[in-house]
Amino acid sequence: MKSLNEHYIIDNKYFTQFLLKSGEFITIYRVKDKHNVNYLLKLYDLEKLHKENFDEYGNIYEIEIVKNLSHPNIEVFVDSGNTIINDKNYLYLVLKYISGESLAEYLSRTKNIDLYDILSFTMQILEGLSYLHNLSRPILHNSINMDNIIIDESSKVPSIKIVNFHYARYSNFLGNGINLDDLNLLFVSNEGLNGKFSIQNDIYSVGAILYNLIYRIPPWFIDVSKLSSQEKIEAIIRERMKPLLLINDILCNNIHYKSILNIINKALNPNFDDSYKDVYNFIEDLKKEFNSISSYEFKGGVVYEDNRLIFDNLTNKEKGFSAIAGMKELKEILTTNVINLLKDPEGAKEYGLTIPNGMLLFGPPGCGKTYISEKLAEEVNFNYYFIKSSDLVSPYAFETQKKIGKLFDDAYKNKPSIICFDEFDSYAFRKDMSNNAIMTGVVNEILTQLNNCGKRGVFVIATTNNPELIEKSILRKGRMDLLIYVPPPDYEARKELFKLYLKDKPKDFNINYDELANLTDKYVASDIEFIAIDAAREAYKFKTNITQKILINIIGRTRSSLSDEDNKKYDFYKDFFNGSTINTNYRKPIGFRINKDD
Ligand SMILES: Nc1ncnc2c1ncn2[C@@H]1O[C@H](COP(=O)(O)OP(=O)(O)OP(=O)(O)O)[C@@H](O)[C@H]1O
Numbered sequence: 231m232k233s234l235n236e237h238y239i240i241d242n243k244y245f246t247q248f249l250l251k252s253g254e255f256i257t258i259y260r261v262k263d264k265h266n267v268n269y270l271l272k273l274y275d276l277e278k279l280h281k282e283n284f285d286e287y288g289n290i291y292e293i294e295i296v297k298n299l300s301h302p303n304i305e306v307f308v309d310s311g312n313t314i315i316n317d318k319n320y321l322y323l324v325l326k327y328i329s330g331e332s333l334a335e336y337l338s339r340t341k342n343i344d345l346y347d348i349l350s351f352t353m354q355i356l357e358g359l360s361y362l363h364n365l366s367r368p369i370l371h372n373s374i375n376m377d378n379i380i381i382d383e384s385s386k387v388p389s390i391k392i393v394n395f396h397y398a399r400y401s402n403f404l405g406n407g408i409n410l411d412d413l414n415l416l417f418v419s420n421e422g423l424n425g426k427f428s429i430q431n432d433i434y435s436v437g438a439i440l441y442n443l444i445y446r447i448p449p450w451f452i453d454v455s456k457l458s459s460q461e462k463i464e465a466i467i468r469e470r471m472k473p474l475l476l477i478n479d480i481l482c483n484n485i486h487y488k489s490i491l492n493i494i495n496k497a498l499n500p501n502f503d504d505s506y507k508d509v510y511n512f513i514e515d516l517k518k519e520f521n522s523i524s525s526y527e528f529k530g531g532v533v534y535e536d537n538r539l540i541f542d543n544l545t546n547k548e549k550g551f552s553a554i555a556g557m558k559e560l561k562e563i564l565t566t567n568v569i570n571l572l573k574d575p576e577g578a579k580e581y582g583l584t585i586p587n588g589m590l591l592f593g594p595p596g597c598g599k600t601y602i603s604e605k606l607a608e609e610v611n612f613n614y615y616f617i618k619s620s621d622l623v624s625p626y627a628f629e630t631q632k633k634i635g636k637l638f639d640d641a642y643k644n645k646p647s648i649i650c651f652d653e654f655d656s657y658a659f660r661k662d663m664s665n666n667a668i669m670t671g672v673v674n675e676i677l678t679q680l681n682n683c684g685k686r687g688v689f690v691i692a693t694t695n696n697p698e699l700i701e702k703s704i705l706r707k708g709r710m711d712l713l714i715y716v717p718p719p720d721y722e723a724r725k726e727l728f729k730l731y732l733k734d735k736p737k738d739f740n741i742n743y744d745e746l747a748n749l750t751d752k753y754v755a756s757d758i759e760f761i762a763i764d765a766a767r768e769a770y771k772f773k774t775n776i777t778q779k780i781l782i783n784i785i786g787r788t789r790s791s792l793s794d795e796d797n798k799k800y801d802f803y804k805d806f807f808n809g810s811t812i813n814t815n816y817r818k819p820i821g822f823r824i825n826k827d828d
Pocket residue numbers: 553554555556557593594595596597598599600601602693694695727730755756757759
């Protein structure tokens with residue numbers, strides 16, 4: 231039907247506010263009564279409803295079922311009736327309006343979900359179902375999924391409400407009348423997919439929600455959006471022949487993980503004998519966990535990207551400077567010379583201070599130049615522009631020059647801003663080495679823009695492996711004011727890197743970080759990251775902790791990515807750029823702390 235205008239009065243009682251959802255035969259509105267109380271109103275188009283939607287007395291199942299329900303975890307019936315709109319007959323159902331969000335919305339908004347909340351939500355759904363399944367005429371909900379569970383936030387303690395009883399039926403119904411096309415099939419049990427709906431199907435759906443809350447995807451997830459209905463069902467059933475993806479990593483820091491995985495496995499088990507026979511046992515098992523857990527946040531989950539499932543740490547990644555091992559002095563310089571001044575322009579002005587125009591980080595690959603630039607963006611909440619060389623180097627270099635102009639214009643408009651040019655040498659190269667007039671134009675543009683951008687609230691940070699390729703006049707004082715060598719990590723920094731990268735992994739308690747640092751002289755940060763990941767892989771293979779022995783083995787077979795030649799080259803740059811001609815403000819390399827004998 232055409233949607234109703236705002237303030238349309240339904241049955242002389244309910245004023246429409248706005249359309250919430252419009253389906254083939256149901257439209258849902260938020261309405262209010264004459265006392266200004268909000269409700270949710272479902273309008274059923276009688277001509278379009280199928281006969282399966284009516285019970286033996288000709289009443290709509292949904293209305294008849296909801297009318298008689300009363301439980302704290304179930305939506306609340308208010309009113310129902312029939313009405314004529316534009317000469318057509320409609321039935322309507324009025325429910326209490328729940329202000330809150332669905333589990334699906336909650337999950338997409340919340341990065342860390344506490345295990346406590348997960349179990350509490352699951353338990354409340356089960357309480358609601360237990361009520362339904364144990365009525366004198368038991369009711370099956372049949373479409374429990376992430377959209378049909380709402381977190382009611384109207385009271386102090388959020389509570390769960392089961393909504394949408396459109397597919398709910400009395401337990402003796404034969405499964406007809408449920409059009410599988412309308413359901414979220416990833417939450418339907420195998421027997422449901424075969425048209426048999428029972429208590430086990432509702433239980434399966436709750437298991438799938440529990441799994442979804444922990445892993446962020448439904449169990450046996452596959453993308454079926456492009457398949458026809460029959461293909462969908464076949465694909466899902468086929469997928470479910472595979473073992474369930476259970477990544478212990480997500481839970482491994484928590485002592486409850488084994489029991490929770492057992493509960494999930496049982497709820498989702500396609501074998502009747504091995505699964506929960508009723509909601510009661512499911513609740514009892516959860517209660518045991520619930521009574522003993524302390525708050526524990528799940529960090530990360532599985533996400534679907536580029537047609538495959540990957541584990542994403544989401545929040546495991548620490549934010550800002552706290553995620554950087556070592557580099558103490560560099561962090562300090564950035565904080566006192568840049569961040570604080572950008573945050574407090576008034577105060578800075580009073581003391582006649584301005585930020586530097588720019589800072590060049592140079593040094594061997596894999597030592598964290600790009601990394602710290604990215605973390606800088608998380609550390610401050612300013613406008614941040616991160617420019618990779620591929621963003622700028624176009625076949626039409628003329629465009630590049632314009633792009634740079636536009637970039638700075640934008641940054642000034644939104645000041646304070648930070649612009650990071652990654653791999654700066656690929657477009658800011660020496661004019662005397664380029665015989666390309668257009669690229670020279672690009673370099674000139676950068677030169678112009680770098681004049682006094684600091685005073686105008688824009689800070690430029692650039693990174694390179696090859697400082698010698700960069701146009702000299704860009705590196706002059708007044709443009710790039712700070713030239714900073716980021717060396718391979720020293721002993722202490724390597725220790726910190728190992729600690730950082732092993733932090734959230736299952737490991738022995740007696741890891742000797744000194745020994746690890748000792749064995750990795752001249753290794754760069756990305757080498758150490760690689761070693762930690764490799765060790766985790768090895769330990770995972772045998773389902774053990776990461777041990778000192780595993781780590782030492784892996785160090786033994788992993789070479790530093792820096793060759794002797796690289797080391798010589800960078801020793802030379804370090805002295806050349808910090809020592810003499812260009813900039814004498816910051817002589818010593820300050821990326822990582824320097825060894826005493828350095
Ligand atoms: N101080 C650090 N703390 C934690 N991790 C680090 C640190 N430095 C580097 N890493 C890790 O090493 C990886 C490589 O660092 P990054 O890419 O920043 O090096 P780079 O110096 O920019 O290399 P290139 O010169 O090749 O671009 C990062 O993704 C990060 O995971």
